[in-house]
Structures are given as C-alpha cells and as structure tokens.
Amino acid sequence: xxxxxxxxxxxxxxxxxxxxxxxxxxxxxxxxxxxxxxxxxxxxxxxxxxxxxxxxxxxxxxxxxxxxxxxxxxxxxxxxxxxxxxxxxxxxxxxxxxxxxxxxxxxxxxxxxxxxxxxxxxxxxxxxxxxxxxxxxxxxxxxxxxxxxxxxxxxxxxxxxxxxxxxxxxxxxxxxxxxxxxxxxxxxxxxxxxxxxxxxxxxxxxxxxxxxxxxxxxxxxxxxxxxxxxxxxxxxxxxxxxxxxxxxxxxxxxxxxxxxxxxxxxxxxxxxxxxxxxxxxxxxxxxxxxxxxxxxxxxxxxxxxxxxxxxxxxxxxxxxxxxxxxxxxxxxxxxxxxxxxxxxxxxxxxxxxxxxxxxxxxxxxxxxxxxxxxxxxxxxxxxxxxxxxxxxxxxxxxxxxxxxxxxxxxxxxxxxxxxxxxxxxxxxxxxxxxxxxxxxxxxxxxxxxxxxxxxxxxxxxxxxxxxxxxxxxxxxxxxxxxxxxxxxxxxxxxxxxxxxxxxxxxxxxx
Numbered sequence: 370x371x372x373x374x375x376x377x378x379x380x381x382x383x384x385x386x387x388x389x390x391x392x393x394x395x396x397x398x399x400x401x402x403x404x405x406x407x408x409x410x411x412x413x414x415x416x417x418x419x420x421x422x423x424x425x426x427x428x429x430x431x432x433x434x435x436x437x438x439x440x441x442x443x444x445x446x447x448x449x450x451x452x453x454x455x456x457x458x459x460x461x462x463x464x465x466x467x468x469x470x471x472x473x474x475x476x477x478x479x480x481x482x483x484x485x486x487x488x489x490x491x492x493x494x495x496x497x498x499x500x501x502x503x504x505x506x507x508x509x510x511x512x513x514x515x516x517x518x519x520x521x522x523x524x525x526x527x528x529x530x531x532x533x534x535x536x537x538x539x540x541x542x543x544x545x546x547x548x549x550x551x552x553x554x555x556x557x558x559x560x561x562x563x564x565x566x567x568x569x570x571x572x573x574x575x576x577x578x579x580x581x582x583x584x585x586x587x588x589x590x591x592x593x594x595x596x597x598x599x600x601x602x603x604x605x606x607x608x609x610x611x612x613x614x615x616x617x618x619x620x621x622x623x624x625x626x627x628x629x630x631x632x633x634x635x636x637x638x639x640x641x642x643x644x645x646x647x648x649x650x651x652x653x654x655x656x657x658x659x660x661x662x663x664x665x666x667x668x669x670x671x672x673x674x675x676x677x678x679x680x681x682x683x684x685x686x687x688x689x690x691x692x693x694x695x696x697x698x699x700x701x702x703x704x705x706x707x708x709x710x711x712x713x714x715x716x717x718x719x720x721x722x723x724x725x726x727x728x729x730x731x732x733x734x735x736x737x738x739x740x741x742x743x744x745x746x747x748x749x750x751x752x753x754x755x756x757x758x759x760x761x762x763x764x765x766x767x768x769x770x771x772x773x774x775x776x777x778x779x780x781x782x783x784x785x786x787x788x789x790x791x792x793x794x795x796x797x798x799x800x801x802x803x804x805x806x807x808x809x810x811x812x813x814x815x816x817x818x819x820x821x822x823x824x825x826x827x828x829x830x831x832x833x834x835x836x837x838x839x840x841x842x843x844x845x846x847x848x849x850x851x852x853x854x855x856x857x858x859x860x861x862x863x864x865x866x867x868x869x870x871x872x873x874x875x876x877x878x879x
Contacts (some may be wrong), residue, residue: 512618517614538552539556
C-alpha cells in the first residue's frame, strides 16, 4: 500500500491552486473534498501561519511563484494570517473554563441538570479541555476544519475528547446533515522494528458497525486494542455512531470547510509582490551600482586612505562596499539608480492593504485600543461585520462540541465509567443529553467601573449607589449614607445661623 508520506508528494512538490478554491464547475467540489486536496490545503495554510509561504523551506515555492506570476524575490512583508487565526482563538473559546457550575467562563453551558453537569465536567477534565479547546479553534481557523475524536481507554476507565490534525482523516462518509457515518484515519509511523509503516483505523456506525485497525493495509492488532484480555484488530461498534466530529470553520457548500482567510490569499500575494519590489527598489537606491569611466578593473580604482578605514575585509574595494561597472575613458562616474515614483509605489501598497483589510474586518478590532473611550454599542455598530463573523464561527464550534459531549457521555455510560451511571448508550440517540452553549457577546456589554460611576454621578443618583459599586456592602453604604445626611443637616444649620447672624450685623450698621 502506498504510504501517506508518498501520497503527500504532490502537495509537497507542486503548487495546486485548484485545491484552494471550491468552485463548482462540475467536478472541482469533489477535488476540494478529496484527501489529496485537503492535505495540500492544510500544508499551504501552515506555511502562511508560520510566515514561510514564499520561502525555500516549502518545496513548491518556485512553482507557486510561477503559477501566480509573482516576483521571484517576494517576501512575506505583510501577512495577516497569524493575527487573524489567533484573533479567533481568543474570541471563540478564549479564556478559562469554569469547572464549578459550567454556566460561566469561556464556554458557558445552559440546559444542564446536576448529573449532566457532573458528566461534562468529568469529560472536560479527562480531555484537558482547557488547553485542547484552543488547539481545536486554531486548527479550524487556519486549515478550515477541526476534528474531535472520542478516545476510550477501557483499562483506565476514561473517555476523552481528542483534537486531531484533520490531515490524518483520510476519508469520511457524511450523512445529509454532516454527521460522520464512516471514517478512515491514518498516519505514517516508524514501528518498533525501525521500519516505517502506514497505520490506519477504520470506523463505521449504525447496525453492523465496527472498528478495524490496519498496518500497511492489512488487519493489525494494536497492543492497546484489548478485548477480553487479548489484542484484536477488529471488533463491533456498540455505540451506534462513529465517535468523530468534523467542524467546518466556514461552510463553503462542500463536505469540508474553508479557513478564515482562504479567499483573500491572492490579495495577500499581490501586496507582498508589490511591497517586495518596492523594498528592493529602496535597497538599490541606498546602495547603487556605479559606472566608472576609463577603468578596466578594480585594481585601477584609487581610494584615499581616509576612505579605507581599518576594515580591509574587502580586498577588491579595500573595505568600501560599492558595486562598480567599468566603462571607457572619457565618460563620467555615475550612480545607476532606477527611475520610479517611490511615493506612488508606497501609496499603491497602502491602497492594497486597505482593500485587503476590508475583506478581513476582524483585523480592525485591535484598533479599538487606539480609538479612545468607545462605548460597547458604538463598537458593535462600527465593527458589526467582524462581530458577525466571530458569532458565526462560534456557532460552528459550539455545535460540534455539544455533539462531542453527547457522544462521550454515551460511551462512558456504555462502559460504566464512574460519573456516567445516570445515562446509557441510548441516551445520545434518545436526545436525553440536550444542552447548549450560552450565547455570549463578542464585545463586552458591561460598562467599566469608571463608566458606571461617571454615569451615576452625572445623573444625580444617590451617592450610596456609587459606594456600593466601590465595594461597600449594602448595609455599610446605607450607614455611610445616613451619617452623611446627618452631617449635611448639621452643616446646613451652622450655615443658616451664620447667614442670619451676618444679616443682623449688616442691618445694625445701616
């Protein structure tokens, strides 16, 4: 059987623009969903994330430049991919989990009763979900797909949600609503004997569903696949479902999703193409080539001692870093500087950047920090398109996580794991595990403490409300308010006496 590494050869060595665009021209959609196209797409995404898109580190860089008509010395001067991906990581499930009630924190759940709360909490702990959740969003945002696999360890009595790289999912059969009906997972690995093998796991659901493990296409019993005390290569799937959830970051109408930035990559390339040329023009202008008349070679160039300095690393030009073209006698020593409108070139790059960022409004949200005191309604109105994209992505990830919860609880119940006793393997199909992720604002609706104090002060509200905001208890604020009122009455009386007394003196003087 051809190894996965060999199967990736095309993706590694050849640029495939068709794998990046799910255009429905009859058969392209099928190409988009094929494992080979996905493998290339994921690899391409990783290069943009790590800012090596045009580097020789990626072996198809040259064919990419040729196919896209890009400048041969293009460099990633402007690359928004990392910022964009990490922005989604921070805004989808960013922050800490609340393991107490599960109703607050990064993933606030609703619709839970006590047994369901206990089961989900246990699943999160076994999965180290506080860390794994960010990896899922990072995979999905950058590659377009995130895959959650329910992994059972019968010997330890645990079930966990494992975030797997979507590239190892070689094949999937979906039903009409996107649930996985069958899956083939595979990866290359060096065995104990030092040889490289292709290990695979095949899973089917429904009646007659089964698990199989293979090595180089042949049934192979992994040591951890223990049934009745012996390792096996094939066994029945008792759950009725395939314990795998595929989350599309962006639904593009195919079985596999699109990344947060895939449609704008051509614009990213064009910006970097022009910016690289502009930078190189500046380099040439700062260090031009000189035309030297009447000189046949570098040995005939004369330098003053003051020009050479102590650095004699350049024996040709005696330490002076210059590029010289030699010409006939009678001509003039001239710097050869290309003629171009540098201001217009820089303006063109700026215009392309502005156009690109219109396509990626999520990049504008960090500018809130530089915009002064903006209210939450103002931010939502000004950045509604970016907020909508984060909300859409949250819906995709939240739905996938809930399905993973239901699967994990059903698996734990089937095996009788501790904490899952109130449920059964039929709970998933019966809909007895329904719960949801609470909607939460992308832009925090809460006013800051200063904003609330200022608003109350401007409205003439009683001061005891402000004191409560500052941390005093209701009783302490009420006592302080009563003391202040008494003090105010005392001061008012003293002031009145002073005014009356002053008026009498004035009358006597008259």
